Amino acid sequence: MPKSKRNRAVTLSKTKKKGREHKEAIVNSIRESVEKYPSVYVFAFENMRNLKFKQFRESLNSGGRFFLGSNKVMQVALGRSASDEIKPGLYKISKFLRGETGLFFTTMSEEEVKKVFDEFEVYDFARTGCNATEKVELKEGPLTEFSHEMEPFLRKQGLPVRLNKGVVELISDFVVCEEGNPLSPESARILRLLGVKMALFKLNLICSLRGDDFELYREGLEVSDIESS
Structure with a gap:
C-alpha cells in the first residue's frame, strides 16, 4: 500500500x-x-x-x-x-x-x-508609512471641528495653531500630506482627527x-x- x-x-x-x-x-x-x-x-x-x-x-x-x-x-x-x-x-x-x-x-x-x-x-484610517492617496491641505483660519482643549495636542503634531477667543485657529496654510508620499506619525494622527480614511x-x-x-x-x-x- x-x-x-x-x-x-x-x-x-x-x-x-x-x-x-x-x-x-x-x-x-x-x-x-x-x-x-x-x-x-x-x-x-x-x-x-x-x-x-x-x-x-x-x-x-x-x-x-x-x-x-x-x-x-x-x-x-x-x-x-x-x-x-x-x-x-x-x-x-x-x-x-x-x-x-x-x-x-x-x-x-x-x-x-x-x-x-x-x-x-x-x-x-491609514497608518504611519502608508502612501497618501491624495493631497490634504488645511487653509488658514478657524478649525471649528476641534475644541479648544485640542490646541496643545495639535501643536505637537506640527500644526501652526493658536487659540483666538477660545477657538482653535490655523495661522497659516498647512499641508498634512502629499499624494504618493509616506505618512508620518503626525500626518496619520491628523488625518484620523479629520476623519479622512485613505487605507x-x-x-x-x-x-x-x-x-x-x-x-x-x-x-x-x-x-x-x-x-x-
Missing part, C-alpha cells in the same frame, strides 16, 4: 519567536484542509485589518478555512515542487505564496468565491486549484513565473 504523502516528515527552519511544534501544527492543519476541501485559493491582501478580516470570514458561513502567516511554512505544507507536493498541482499555487498572501480552502463554487472577494472592501482593506484572488484545475486570476502574473521562481 503506498505511503501517505501527508505523513511525510517535514524539515522546518528554526525560529526564535515560534517553535517547531507551532510550525508543525500549521503544516498539519493545512494538509488536513487539503484532504477536506475540494478547492484552495491563494489571495493577496492590502492594509490588513484584523477585526474586518474576522468579520469577512464570519460572513462567508461556508465552513471554509483561512491560513495566514509564514509563506515558507505554507509552501512546505503544500509542497514547493512537483516532487514533494502532497496533491497533484499544489506546488503551482505554492509558488504564488509571496509577500502578503494567504490560503483559503472552501467548498464554495468559484463563482461564489469570486463574488464575495470582489465585493469586499473596507476603507479605514483600503482589500482581498485579491491570485490563483486557485479546484480539483485538478489550476487557474491564475491576477493580471501581470504568468504561469511561467512559477517555474522560474
